[in-house]
Amino acid sequence: MKSIEERFWSLVSIGNDDECWPWIGHRVHGYGRIRIDSDDKRALAHRLSWEFANGRNPGKLNVLHRCDNPPCVNPSHLFLGTQRDNIDDMLRKRRQPHGVRHWSARLSTDQVAEIRRRRAAGERTIDLAAEFGIDRSHVSNIASGRKRRIESESIKEIERI
Secondary structure (H helix, E strand, O other): OOOHHHHHOOOOOOOOOOOOOOEEEEOOOOEEEEEOOOOOEEHHHHHHHHHHHHOOOOOOEEEEOOOOOOOOOHHHHHHEEEEEHHHHHHOOOOOOOOHHHHHOOOOOHHHHHHHHHHHHHOOOHHHHHHHHHOOOOHHHHHHHHHOOOOOHHHHHHHHHH
């Protein structure tokens, strides 16, 4: 019978040290999962990889990815941090959904640009809100740039999706 570590590494596509090593076993929300005992107890693969590489359990700390690739279990891509560290990392790398990728987005990038153009030309906020089916305050926030920034970087990111 194979040890947990032998079973673990048999489910990893190991590459060069600087490459991601994707988990090829079972995944949940992109993260690898493995059964670690006969009682059906399971562990997240990236946490187990960090533990094998460092010889200790990470405890209550999160195991974070430098590569931002959930199935990656390359120990050199993993580091420990708090939930706050994880959120700060997400914000710094702009991984949070925004613009048309946000779950509550109701307007396309073209519609946002049209609202800005028409508001700048003098159309009334109340009329634009009625036409686009959004609140007047949302039109004001879009027109002023407080909501839904349109920058060349944002547009490139949206087109990439």
